Amino acid sequence: MRKELSRRDFLRASGALVVSFSAASFVEPSAAAQGPFDTHASHVDPLKLDSWLAVASDGTVTAYTGKCDLGQGMYTVQTQLVAEELCVAFDRVKLIQCDTSITPDQGTTSGSQSTPTNFNARNLAQAAATAREALIAMAAEQLGVPMDQLTPADGAISAKGGAHISYGDLIGGKQFNLPVDPAAKRRSPNEWTVLGKPIPSTDRVALMTGTFEFVHNVHVPGMVHGRVVRPPQIGATVAHVDESSVQHITGVIKVVVRKNFVGVVAEKQWQAAKAATALKVTWNPGDGLPAQDGFYDDYIRKQPSSDFLLVDSKDVDATLKSASHVLKATYLYPYQAHGSIGSSCAVADVQADRATIWSPTQSVYPTQHGISALTGLPLESVRVIFVRGSGCYGLNAADTVSYDAALLSQAVQKPVRVQLTRQDEFLSENYGSACAIEEKAGLDASGAIAAWDCTSWSVSLGGRPGYERPGNVITGMLAGFDPETVAPRAAVEPRGELRNGSNAVPSYLAGCVGGECGGGGSIRSERVLMRSVASPLFTGPLRSPLRLQNTFAHECFMDEISAHVKADPVAYRLRHLSDPRIIAVVKAAAQKANWVARPSPERSRARAGVLTGRGIACVAYEGENGYAAAVAEVDVDRATGRVQPTRFVVALDCGPISNPDGLRNQIEGGILQGTSRALGEEITWNDRQVTSIDWRSYHTLPLGIELPIVESVLIDRPDARATGAGETAITLAAAAIGNAIFDATGARIRQAPFTLQRVKAALAAKA
């Protein structure tokens, strides 16, 4: 059973004697404003050391972070970070994650930004380093020993002569009252004893024994159950709700209608489920959807677009005109779902003057703003507490179900738990964007690429709500808030530095903007245009958003060019790369995979109708947020079109490695999730509504498949900046598999996913 704990309660529970916190707890909002920690976001000042860390009198450490564990291991690795910088034992550190009342506002846990944000010289890492130095200074004073003769270890500070004082005795239960010192010295990776080690994730035993608390397991006193009734068609609006249609169902408390948002609340979950099914709602039809068949040509590329020119050397047309040969290809990528295995769930307790939401959101602070807008409650009266849901991989229905719970709870003035159904989840998502990516390259007489021209089309509607846009997810929109839409605009001249956050710029381009070249390669005649058009379906970030789609196109096209000039795909890539870190991962992956230099395709190895091939792909994620290369080996069954990856080798460089076991887990999961997306996942729709609404109609690879071997090569760079690592491997899967299919068969498949039909069609076209 959950009860609300304030930051003060956490410190008390950890044995700290807290003398300077406000007496007010969150449940007494009137008195709360005085408290430095208890209630208001702005009071958790990230520039203050005490916002990040507290040491209890028994020496245990509580750390506060705005980056949460979504299943990617951030709890464990942030605990390692604090233990390492503070020189305390790993199991003496407790982490409090993402609670608008008690943790610093670190925005959203997303975009492979948790490690760059908290492991480099700022925020959590810097706070822990500041605390260590402060403790050494305090010990110097107390022991009468110069600081340079003191050594911190295992939660205490020792002098050379044997004098010794524990952190608990130095600061236990008291605040540091210091700013985070940007000059505090970080511990060198050479000295690491906790960070950098393959420490098992702390949740492991609880997960395996079924005792871990997910948001689905949150129970609060007096809690009742809600379900939602989503429109049967995109854009449908409520004409009439017949409340009498559920009157016969025992336990129904209320039918809730808020503009086009409809839900029911009942005493028990089963009653709510039955009522949601039975409720008669008359809907005004929506405008309908464009046909899925021909969506890329007849819809996407005919819409007015918002254009963003990333790089333009101005000579591309001329270079292409004088090129000895020009290659062109268009790559297509579908809408895909996050498809979390657990349909989203949240619990809200909205009362007349305050609200508490237990939410699986990646964005507690933005969600606090959204709930404030939806309920009309002042921001400081809304508290959002992160409780882990099932893996989200981006903007699944976690935010929208938090809104659902808040609206239903406000209507009944009781705590309400909302469980979305599988169909709700598929219909409530912000899907990963469909893309059409047009590639063009001109070759010089030596067979090198002289010019590269890329136009990357994507679709957009809504997205992360952020602090101001609750309408960016379906519940906010249904309740009357507008989603963000695409405003057509012409491209302007690229300025400042190269912005390659979406990997629209292939790694092989020099990426020159304003005289500075920020790309990973040597091609100087270059033009990359991103065009965003209105989406008929909600969209939002899905693990490696646009980066995956763009990399699929670039890396397959690079393979097409190497095949055209009959070059080895690895050697041809290296010929056009200049960034030493991409070069290093390409070489490492090729070496580990025993890559034999030769052009693709190789058609000599047919056996019993099954062809085998290998393919490579590489990326500098977001230009500089991690480097990876993957080699895929596949079997292709000529008769059925079945593609069976047999082996992946992934080389990855994310700077200093914080936890090699966690990193391998991300690589293994990422490459297989990428395989599932490459081979089967695709949102489908008819003229009115999305039709991929369960695991029969949306095709994911189950556990019972023949698994490829996944080998990881970890490249540790202790002196580099720490980068993200959760989205790099997945970015490469579709491209590496597509290239391996070509190597095996000579057939190039330019549309994902590589379904049996598409593979067979490509093979037939080849023959």
Added chain:
Amino acid sequence: MAISLKVNGSDRTVDVDPETPLLYVLSDELQLRGPKFGCGLAQCGACTVIIQGRAVRSCVMPVGAVREREVTTLEGVGTPEKPHAIQQAFIDEGAAQCGFCLSGVILTAKALLDENPKASDAQIRQALSNVLCRCFTHTRMIRAIKRYRESRA
């Protein structure tokens, strides 16, 4: 109506509509955390429990149909202090990311290997052909299942 159940070795009585899916009774009335709502359609496995040695999807089984049969959930198989050998194999292999799917993966494999300790790799694949993990921790999970199989050989 009052329904008596035997769950994880304890006798429990709940007052619910007998049509209520067993999952809702386990998670709401008994506040168990092992079985979870994944799809409500028996398509993913997250709600799996063991009844009479079989892996059963509790999201589509009416509680009234359980009767005297013993229900075992993931937390009934072993405890954090004393995990069952298959749970220990998953712990040792670090075979999870978010961990939401584990009831389906562990209990489906356990039911298979308890019935057929020498199940082949193909039989394991067959048993898991309708079990999903969307973090795709497949490699480690299959390794853990085989580790458990080998530990009993």
